[in-house]
Amino acid sequence: MSAMNGVPTLQLASESWDSDADEILVCQAVREETHDVKTFMLKPLSPRRFSYQPGQFMTYSFEIGGETIHRCYTISAAPTRPDTISLTVKRVPNGPVSNWLHDNLKPGVRLKALGPMGDFTCFSHPAARYLFLSGGSGITPLMSMARTFHDLADPKDIVFVHSARTSADIIFRDELEMMARLNPNFRFAPVVEAVTPHAPSSGLRGRLSTPMLSLIAPDFLTREIFVCGPAPYMAAVRAMLEAAGFDMKRYHEESFNFAELTKSEQSEVLVAEVAENLDVPVKTFKVEFTKTRRSIEVPENMFVLEAAKRAGMRLPSSCTQGMCGTCKSKKVSGSVDMTHQGGIRQREIDAGMVLLCCSKPTSDLVIER
Ligand SMILES: Cc1cc2nc3c(=O)[nH]c(=O)nc-3n(C[C@H](O)[C@H](O)[C@H](O)COP(=O)(O)OP(=O)(O)OC[C@H]3O[C@@H](n4cnc5c(N)ncnc54)[C@H](O)[C@@H]3O)c2cc1C
Numbered sequence: 001m002s003a004m005n006g007v008p009t010l011q012l013a014s015e016s017w018d019s020d021a022d023e024i025l026v027c028q029a030v031r032e033e034t035h036d037v038k039t040f041m042l043k044p045l046s047p048r049r050f051s052y053q054p055g056q057f058m059t060y061s062f063e064i065g066g067e068t069i070h071r072c073y074t075i076s077a078a079p080t081r082p083d084t085i086s087l088t089v090k091r092v093p094n095g096p097v098s099n100w101l102h103d104n105l106k107p108g109v110r111l112k113a114l115g116p117m118g119d120f121t122c123f124s125h126p127a128a129r130y131l132f133l134s135g136g137s138g139i140t141p142l143m144s145m146a147r148t149f150h151d152l153a154d155p156k157d158i159v160f161v162h163s164a165r166t167s168a169d170i171i172f173r174d175e176l177e178m179m180a181r182l183n184p185n186f187r188f189a190p191v192v193e194a195v196t197p198h199a200p201s202s203g204l205r206g207r208l209s210t211p212m213l214s215l216i217a218p219d220f221l222t223r224e225i226f227v228c229g230p231a232p233y234m235a236a237v238r239a240m241l242e243a244a245g246f247d248m249k250r251y252h253e254e255s256f257n258f259a260e261l262t263k264s265e266q267s268e269v270l271v272a273e274v275a276e277n278l279d280v281p282v283k284t285f286k287v288e289f290t291k292t293r294r295s296i297e298v299p300e301n302m303f304v305l306e307a308a309k310r311a312g313m314r315l316p317s318s319c320t321q322g323m324c325g326t327c328k329s330k331k332v333s334g335s336v337d338m339t340h341q342g343g344i345r346q347r348e349i350d351a352g353m354v355l356l357c358c359s360k361p362t363s364d365l366v367i368e369r
Pocket residue numbers: 057071072073074075087088089090091092094095096097098099136137140141255256257258
């Protein structure tokens with residue numbers, strides 16, 4: 001870094017962040033959003049420009065209590081400001097990583113990250129009118145989208161509805177109100193569930209309902225809808241929109257817990273089950289796990305993680321779609337057919353790592369787990 005009169009000069013990045021080669025991010029600043037939500041601004045160790053689509057996430061790995069733990073966090077910043085990224089994290093009671101971040105991630109602390117990845121983005125679904133519905137920390141991908149349109153001075157008509165417990169829990173409130181003040185095409189409607197003495201009435205009260213939504217956005221049936229929030233919130237929104245006759249092809253949602261199996265995985269599992277039930281001979285391979293000293297038989301058409309789960313093993317996993325990197329393990333010997341979606345780098349594959357959630361055995365295997 002060059003210096004002028006002893007003061008370091010500012011330098012914007014000219015090189016791009018390459019997920020295959022770059023992984024270290026340094027915390028630059030911490031911002032308190034609410035009593036239990038913080039935003040962490042991160043910068044690559046060497047200046048790099050990020051290129052991503054608003055709504056995408058990164059997977060971070062943490063060393064906590066002698067263990068490596070992976071978690072995904074949406075990039076709450078906008079790609080229009082490419083030199084830094086940010087994650088906005090809500091403290092989850094007893095959650096190891098969210099509490100570690102709140103208590104330990106300070107300027108200067110380094111993190112390892114993989115990504116960006118994910119396909120929850122308005123860029124894949126261009127529309128003239130959007131409706132963003134968020135609950136709690138599910139606001140982050142929608143905030144990235146709103147910030148992007150705002151920075152681009154894009155005239156899209158956006159209604160941004162955010163449901164929070166009380167008005168003290170509304171994340172990014174000042175910024176969303178500022179966007180609404182500056183842009184007549186952007187409307188912000190906070191909805192609060194409860195009123196407390198610390199957080200007096202503000203915005204609409206209650207849970208999001210069809211009459212409430214009709215009041216906020218009478219034309220909601222004509223909009224492209226993006227939703228992110230806790231599972232019960234998203235289930236309620238889905239049911240509400242279906243009942244209102246919304247064309248669900250224009251409905252897009254992101255879950256923060258990857259709980260559901262994808263259709264393709266279900267069909268893989270099904271193939272194995274149908275074969276089992278029909279007594280069709282299915283070739284199996286022996287998979288040995290060195291640390292847990294377990295050995296299981298895995299059908300050739302089943303992912304190793306799925307087979308291990310069925311055998312009662314508890315291996316780390318999150319997305320089960322080859323995206324997040326949580327199930328990354330060292331393959332000591334043998335070969336697999338792996339169909340990942342960005343959750344592993346080429347150099348890691350070259351070094352013998354595999355993602356167990358999306359790898360089918362093509363020979364006997366020894367895995368370091
Ligand atoms: C694609 C993706 C993007 C994500 N983006 C964000 C984000 O922008 N901001 C953010 O705060 N989190 C986000 N998460 C959730 C995040 O990865 C962690 O799960 C969360 O921080 C809790 O981690 P933990 O280790 O503290 O607790 P965990 O051990 O993971 O969770 C403890 C318990 O809390 C539940 N839980 C997890 N997250 C929440 C939550 N946000 N609110 C209430 N209960 C929860 C879990 O289901 C579990 O039962 C995202 C997850 C995914 C998959």
